[in-house]
Amino acid sequence: MIELYIDGASAGNPGLSGxxxxxxxxxxxxxxxxxxxxxxxxEAEYEAFIIGLEKCLPYKDQIISCKTDSQAVYAAVEKRFIKNRKYAHYLPKMTQLLDQFDLFFIKWIPGKENAVADKLAREAIYKQKKKS
Incomplete structure (x- = not known):
């Protein structure tokens, strides 16, 4: 089984993101x-989810267990629907990727259980700020 942890972060809303x-x-x-x-x-959360799916494509014939602290992403995957029209454009790409996996599960977890993905998202923002 492959475990996928994803997180998106933004320094401002909107702001530099990772x-x-x-x-x-x-x-x-x-x-x-x-x-x-x-x-x-x-938006950063949805982007992180799509990137995570793309990174897992080599394992598409295995069980993928995705963990996210984003209730919006969790709900979008479970319902195959995005309520907020502002983010609805993410759904076709998400669905296209999800349909490639034999077995895919998603679970919402509290932020404290997603520390590694959170740290990686924040590092991506820091890299951008450092360049500026």
């Missing part, structure tokens, strides 16, 4: 700290 992706495959893990454009926190 995605944190943590993929655990048994004793092996991959960590990604990805700078994003200026966007809201919700």
């Amino acid at each position: 995605a944190g992706i943590f993929v655990k495959n048994g004793h092996n893990s991959l960590q990604y700290s990805i700078p994003l454009d200026e966007m809201t926190n919700h």
